[in-house]
Amino acid sequence: MGITIAGFETRSIGVADGVELNAAIGGQGPAVMLLHGFPETHLMWRHVAPILAERHTVVCPDLRGYGASGKPEAVAAGTYSKRTMAADIVALADALGFDRFVLVGHDRGGHVAFRAGLDHPDRISHLGILDIVPTLDTWNVLHGVGAAVAFHLYLMAQPPGLPEQMIADSAEAFFGHFLDVWSTSPAAIPADVRAEYLRASRDAVASIVADYRATATIDIDHDQADLDAGNRLTMPVTVVQQDWGRQLGFDATAIWRPWAPDLAHFTTGAGHFMAEEAPEDIATLILNLMKR
Template identity: 45%
Template sequence: MFDGFQRVVTEIDGVPIHAVHGGSGPPVLLLHGFPQTHAMWHVIGPELARDHTVVAPDLRGYGDSGRPASGEDHAGYSFRAMAADQVGLMRALGHEEFAVVAHDRGARVAHRTALDHPAAVTRAALLDILPTTHVYDHVTQAVATAYYHWFFFIQPADLPERLIAADPVGYLHSLLGGWGSGLDAFAPEALAEYERCFADPDARHAMLEDYRAGASIDLEHDRADAGRRVTAPLLALWGSRSVVGASPIDPLEVWRGYGEDVRGATVDAGHFLVEEQPGATLAALRTFLRP
């Protein structure tokens, strides 16, 4: 995967961030979500690299990036900390300004990056999420059922860790095969990479710390910023068969409350639209990223 790309490990404030980068042209940062790594961009990344400089890192705690201590308030895995990682990485690679395309947890990092570092983010595509505060403030039985992991993962360590350890790969497959996408949406080499990383107990703990931060310090940050909008152009893209797509709430209407210039579209896919429908996803992204 990522033939012709370079692999780098860059230490940002003491945390090693692993990434691949390649191509030439306007820079675009690709951020993955849970329970994946940068490998989720193995089709779209090289295609975008035809006319962009593409950087695809592993978020802290994921893949081959560092797994710092989280702290009692889980701040070590806050979206604010992850956003600072990505701005630092891009600057280290020579990119003061960049577009960001992000999925799932990575899209929450991108949202925070656009708020905390507005001068750095030229445009942001957020794939298959609704804002974190909106989700927590509008929990229904349907949302709690579909997003049960949000409430399971935030239980105190190490209860979720021990339960998942009983069959980590089997549990990983249940996650990837859910939310409207089947397990056959994933290329064997990408699935093998997700399995390799999820087999690491330290990686699984770090991923859960991401969710614990999301239900605590991240909400504090978001509520302190209530009313602030992303100033960069924002694209909301979601799968028609995902939890977001199946919701009676219009995702585009929701995001227009969080950004000044918001557009949106749906893709005939489940949650993992990047790998399930790479062609349609790429087409929407190319249109959005076009100067």
């Protein structure tokens, strides 16, 4: 038996087009959905989820293309668009009987949560985003040598073939690199969890690349269309980030404000894997978000 979140059951639930999402579910009360980042699985919430489950039903799915969830072949531009992945999350809520829910996403899950907030505002009561800026803004703020921190975005934006081959040929080193350099507290990801992240990522190279490739193509189109149409996040939004805006020369709060009029923005001293490095702080921020 693999690693699990204490007190949670794991289920595989169909959401669309023959795709099932693997999800850990626990607790009772109003629903909270927690979406993981790269190169992780739903296990990144193993400390935060039990805290929230004292008052809420908490659902931690593996995203489409990640972990033990379905990994359809990217036969169309939209297969791994954030619009499609957000629709998966709403379908998961439907299957579990949740009309409205709190949605919190980290990294890749943050991009999915952002798109879900724009596409399904009637379903999401509160939105939490950990350590990203919106897709459209991500590409706008990367420039000069500072953009080297995001070399993987440019690699996985390339046409199919070379990125998948390069990453598959050095998968452990590639995915392990991010677990190492993005953390300020290596002990926060113990050896058994790290091994599970690496195993899951090795098994999902093609779908992970497809997810990132969508961020350089169709996801930009969707964001731009919303920006042009004046569509904004209408629910209370909490964003928590490292202070990497200073390094890259931008004001993160100023970037988020036009998208989220009801915004609370915080910076953290934890590293990118903040839900694992500072779980009590992140749980408190989520609980405070729900009170707004």
